[in-house]
Amino acid sequence: MKTPISYGRHFIDEEDIASVVEVMRHGWLTQGPKVPEFEAAVAARVGARHAVAVSNGTAALHIACAAAGVSAGDTVITSPNTFVASANCAAYLGATPALADIDPETLNLDPAELARHCAKNQSVRAIIPVHFAGLPCDMPAIQAIARKHGACVIEDAAHALGATYEDGSTVGNCRYSDMTTFSFHPVKMITTGEGGMITTNNDALYRKLLRLRSHGINKLDDPLQGKDHAFTGPEINAWYYEMQELGFNYRLTDLQAALGTSQLRKLDLFLERRRELANRYNSAWKDHPVVRPAQSDTGSRSALHLYVLRIAFDRIGTTRHAFMKRLREKGIVAQVHYIPVHFHPYYAPNGNRKGEFPHAENYYEEALSLPLYYGLSNDEQNLVIESINDLVK
Numbered sequence: 001m002k003t004p005i006s007y008g009r010h011f012i013d014e015e016d017i018a019s020v021v022e023v024m025r026h027g028w029l030t031q032g033p034k035v036p037e038f039e040a041a042v043a044a045r046v047g048a049r050h051a052v053a054v055s056n057g058t059a060a061l062h063i064a065c066a067a068a069g070v071s072a073g074d075t076v077i078t079s080p081n082t083f084v085a086s087a088n089c090a091a092y093l094g095a096t097p098a099l100a101d102i103d104p105e106t107l108n109l110d111p112a113e114l115a116r117h118c119a120k121n122q123s124v125r126a127i128i129p130v131h132f133a134g135l136p137c138d139m140p141a142i143q144a145i146a147r148k149h150g151a152c153v154i155e156d157a158a159h160a161l162g163a164t165y166e167d168g169s170t171v172g173n174c175r176y177s178d179m180t181t182f183s184f185h186p187v188k189m190i191t192t193g194e195g196g197m198i199t200t201n202n203d204a205l206y207r208k209l210l211r212l213r214s215h216g217i218n219k220l221d222d223p224l225q226g227k228d229h230a231f232t233g234p235e236i237n238a239w240y241y242e243m244q245e246l247g248f249n250y251r252l253t254d255l256q257a258a259l260g261t262s263q264l265r266k267l268d269l270f271l272e273r274r275r276e277l278a279n280r281y282n283s284a285w286k287d288h289p290v291v292r293p294a295q296s297d298t299g300s301r302s303a304l305h306l307y308v309l310r311i312a313f314d315r316i317g318t319t320r321h322a323f324m325k326r327l328r329e330k331g332i333v334a335q336v337h338y339i340p341v342h343f344h345p346y347y348a349p350n351g352n353r354k355g356e357f358p359h360a361e362n363y364y365e366e367a368l369s370l371p372l373y374y375g376l377s378n379d380e381q382n383l384v385i386e387s388i389n390d391l392v393k
């Protein structure tokens with residue numbers, strides 16, 4: 001059977017393979033010199049002072065929250081239209097994840113809603129805007145709200161490597177935030193298998209992230225605290241290290257970092273092809289009566305991680321489930337991004353929370369992510385377009 005056309009897919013070439021093989025033959029297997037190389041390449045690409053590579057995007061969010069000092073009693077606000085990891089990172093630290101509704105046009109956190117929630121909640125320690133599908137949030141507005149309430153801003157840019165803010169600068173430069181996190185899961189913009197990164201311009205946060213990534217053990221020239229054990233005369237003991245806070249083992253391997261550096265070289269190529277494909281979808285459904293592109297602005301600023309179509313399934317007398325099954329029969333695997341966070345049983349322990357975030361919920365009812373990835377051919381895309389058009393007739 002032919003491999004189905006999925007909503008997302010990685011692209012690996014011979015150069016990627018050679019870079020990993022090179023590490024297997026000659027390199028370190030765990031974190032070695034390839035990791036700082038990858039970190040420097042990402043920092044340079046996005047325009048941040050520091051980058052810290054970690055084992056996945058969820059780990060990046062977790063230690064970013066920890067570095068920001070998020071703890072029990074704090075509230076962390078994110079978007080309901082995201083993958084659960086954007087909220088889980090607060091829960092890991094004993095804080096309370098909270099949501100503010102999205103803007104129905106951008107599908108990103110609505111600054112007005114965020115301001116409303118911050119005004120009635122004194123314990124907001126951090127805000128996690130998610131650049132949904134790669135379209136950057138209104139960061140100047142979010143930053144202003146965060147400053148007013150003394151909250152930290154952590155951008156979840158899992159979808160947005162290579163995207164640009166309205167001012168033309170690159171997502172991840174932390175001009176509007178304390179930290180930005182990325183994911184290198186295979187469906188994301190570039191991949192390391194599993195992998196993640198945090199960027200920051202703040203030296204203190206950078207040091208903290210380095211420690212948190214590796215068990216909380218001292219890094220760089222952290223002042224040593226165990227004076228009784230650290231020294232022989234004026235010298236630091238040859239074997240000595242110390243754990244200064246509770247950290248994790250969230251390190252990336254050199255095998256993955258080598259793949260990441262190789263993938264990053266193709267990012268502009270990936271972005272360009274995604275843009276081309278998105279434009280073809282846009283023109284296919286321009287002024288269509290029942291189908292419309294979900295984000296009004298898929299223009300030149302988005303990284304276009306996802307292409308979401310809004311379909312009023314009830315108006316065409318079907319269900320999304322039946323629609324997706326029909327697509328699957330044609331070899332096309334669509335997906336839904338996202339089930340609103342507050343619909344997950346873990347976040348609805350007291351039952352149904354329907355109605356709390358109507359824009360996210362209305363969007364969810366009609367959302368369908370179509371295949372969009374570098375390796376998608378025009379012929380394959382035409383099949384997707386024809387199949388959708390057939391089904392909505």
Ligand SMILES: *Cc1c(COP(=O)(O)O)cnc(C)c1O
Nearest residue numbers: 056057058083085158183184185
């Ligand atoms: C993928 C994703 C994550 C988590 O990344 P992993 O690398 O899979 O842990 C977090 N937030 C969003 C919005 C994502 O899409």
